[in-house]
Each structure stands twice: as structure tokens, then as C-alpha cells.
Amino acid sequence: MKLNIKNKKLIPGREFLLFLFFFFVSCSLWLMMTLNKYYETEIKIPLRVKKFPDELYAVSTSDEQITVKLRDRGTTLFNYTMQTFLPITVEYKDFSKQNGRLTLSTGAIKKQIAGQFATSTEIISLSPDSIIYYTQESTKKYPIEITGEISSAVQYEIGEIKITPDSVWVFGPQSATATMNFIYTEAINKAELRDSLTLNVKLQSREGVKYNPEKVNIKIPVTPYTEKSFEKNIKGVGFPSNYTLKAFPSKAKVIFNVNTTQIDSIQANDFSIGIMYGDIYGNKSDRVKLTLLKHPEGARNIRIVPNEVEYLIEHQ
Numbered sequence: 148m149k150l151n152i153k154n155k156k157l158i159p160g161r162e163f164l165l166f167l168f169f170f171f172v173s174c175s176l177w178l179m180m181t182l183n184k185y186y187e188t189e190i191k192i193p194l195r196v197k198k199f200p201d202e203l204y205a206v207s208t209s210d211e212q213i214t215v216k217l218r219d220r221g222t223t224l225f226n227y228t229m230q231t232f233l234p235i236t237v238e239y240k241d242f243s244k245q246n247g248r249l250t251l252s253t254g255a256i257k258k259q260i261a262g263q264f265a266t267s268t269e270i271i272s273l274s275p276d277s278i279i280y281y282t283q284e285s286t287k288k289y290p291i292e293i294t295g296e297i298s299s300a301v302q303y304e305i306g307e308i309k310i311t312p313d314s315v316w317v318f319g320p321q322s323a324t325a326t327m328n329f330i331y332t333e334a335i336n337k338a339e340l341r342d343s344l345t346l347n348v349k350l351q352s353r354e355g356v357k358y359n360p361e362k363v364n365i366k367i368p369v370t371p372y373t374e375k376s377f378e379k380n381i382k383g384v385g386f387p388s389n390y391t392l393k394a395f396p397s398k399a400k401v402i403f404n405v406n407t408t409q410i411d412s413i414q415a416n417d418f419s420i421g422i423m424y425g426d427i428y429g430n431k432s433d434r435v436k437l438t439l440l441k442h443p444e445g446a447r448n449i450r451i452v453p454n455e456v457e458y459l460i461e462h463q
Contacts, residue, residue, distance in 0.1 A: 187218045187271065190227055192260060193234035200239060213253065214275075215260055219268040227264075235259050288314045289327060291350070291363055295335035299369055303341055304406055304447070306368035315363070319356030330358060332365070340369045372447065376402040377415040381437065381456065385424035391461040392422060399437055399453060403446040417443040420451055422458060433457050 191212045213235060217224065235256050242249040253273040261270060291310045299305045315330055331351045337344065344367040350358050378400050383392035401418045419441035427435050436455045 184221055185218060186221050186224055187216060188224045188227070189214055189216050190232065191215070192232045192263075194256075195234045195236045197236060197238045198240070213256070213260065213273055215273055216271040217264065217268050218271050219265065223265055223268060232263050287317055287324065289317050289330045290314045292329040292331050293335060293365065294331050294333070294351070295337075297335060297337045297367060298340065300339040300341050302371055302373075303369055304372045305340065306370060306406075308368075309366045311364040311366075312360070315350065316359045317356055318359065323353070323355035327353075327356075332363065335365070337367070340367065341371075343367060343369045370406050370408055372404045372406045373410060374402065375405050375410060375413070376400050377418055379415065379418055379420050382419070382421040383424065384421045384438075384440065386460075387424075389463045390424075391463060393459045393461065394422060395457040395459070396453075399451050399456065401439075401442075401449065402452055403442075403449040405445055405447065409445040413443050413445055417441070417446075422456075427458065427460070 191214050193212050217227070236259075237251060237256055239249075241255060242251045253275075257270065257273065260273070264270070291313055293308065293310065297305060297308075317324055317327065317330065332348045333351055335346065335348060344365075346365045346367070347362050348365050349362050378398050380398055381394040381396075383390075386392055399420055401420060405413055418439075420437050421440050422435055423438050426438070434455050434457050437451045437453075439449060439451060442449055
């Protein structure tokens, strides 16, 4: 017998509904008991410095924020994760000055931090234990160097890469900048490029120093190239005046790759091929390799076809 149950509604049994009720009650009790226990967690609060003198440049080793480790009941700590904390504000006069740096003990701002928490919350620790700003002991421009690997796809060429700006100001103590010659970018790894790229790249961080600006603009021009050829006469170079060179064949092709933006600017007169007298002097073979005597800067992967010919020297 075949039963058709497509239109029948399945109604949960009373026992199943009762099970769900007690299950949710149990989960709620477990969650309440769990959150009522004491836990530890960390939160980050921004730091702002006011009235900093113009002649000094701040270099924060703490990324301008305080990490606060707290202890309280789970319910209270959970509420903190949903809360936005106000920045801690300090003034330049609150710093102590020693050995060319400015130090602010986090104990001086603990009261400001504590005011944003419940009275039951215990502040276990603050880190870092001091906020350090370096004075403007060393201010100098350093050139930028690109790091990483950049390559183009087949039949494409990478042009001159431009960095803007090509150098940046570096602020920090002499001890941190004494060994510096360049400022390096973060690694740029781009392969098989077929189109030009413009990137906004960060500079590699270095402890104790700060850059202005902290990023540079890098333009990577990529253009396709094509193959082109010219047929050129073979001429002798360095032969005595009473010797005449005859080459067989008397012409050869110069084949090269050129960027499509330069293809019209390169002409046949930009190339010259020939046979050097020094290459055949004492040569016992009747064949000699051809020499590329002249070529334009924009030509790439230059080949001479054929690359060697038979020759005959006639004495007059």
C-alpha cells in the first residue's frame, strides 16, 4: 500500500516540547553560573598627548594605546567587550625627561583608566609600563629602497619604477639612526604583471624611529613589447686599405624586441652589423661570426640571423 503524506503536518509531541523547555532552562542556569565566576581579560584604550612642543617629534613605542588587564565577574567583563572606551588624555608637562627621551609612568594615568570601569573591577596591570616618546635628536632624509620581487608576464616589460616621495624624513635618537642608509618598503611581491600598477606601500617599521610620511606611492609601468626586424648590409671593420671583404650572404637580419611605445622611434639606421678584422686574422675556417656594431637603447633581446657567414678576402 502506498501512502501519500506530502500534505500532512508533523506536530511535535508533548514530551519533545517539555524536553526543549528543560534544556533551555538548564543552559540558562549554566550560563548564569559561568558568567558569575571571576575571569581575566585584556582591553585596549587609546592614548592622546596634548600640548606637545613643535620642536619635538613624538615617536610612540606603544602605538599610542594602553593595554589594560582586568579581573571581574564574567558578566561585567562581557559588558566591557560591547563598550567603547574614551581615550586617555595626558599633557606634555606630565612626562619626565631623561636620556633624550620622555617617559610617562602609567601609574599617573591609572586613575583616568579606573574611572571607566565598575568599582568591582580590579586593574591587574597596565602595559607597556611606560610610554616613551623620542625627542628630535636626529632629523634627516633617507632614500627609499623597494623590497620584494616584481616580474612581468611573457611579452610584457616593466619600465622605470617611480617612488613618490623618493625619500622621507626620519625622526629619532642618534642611537637608532646611526646605522641607517636606506628606508625599506614592506615587501612587494607581484608576478606575471600585464598592466601597470599604482600602490600605496607602508615603510618597514624600525624600533625607536618614525617616518614622515609613513607610506609612499609606487608606480610600476607595464607595457607589452613586440618583435621587429631590419635587414642590414654586412660591412668589414678594421681591415687594411688594400683588403676587400666579401661576405656570403652580404646581408643579415637584425631581430629584436621593442616596447610598443617605442616601436616607431627605432629605425634601421640605428643598427649596424659587420665582421671584425681581428676575428678572421689567423682564422682557418671559411666562416666567421657577425658582430653587432651599433644598436639603440630601446632594443631588447637582439639576434642576428644568420649569426655567421662565409667570407672571402681579396687583396688589391
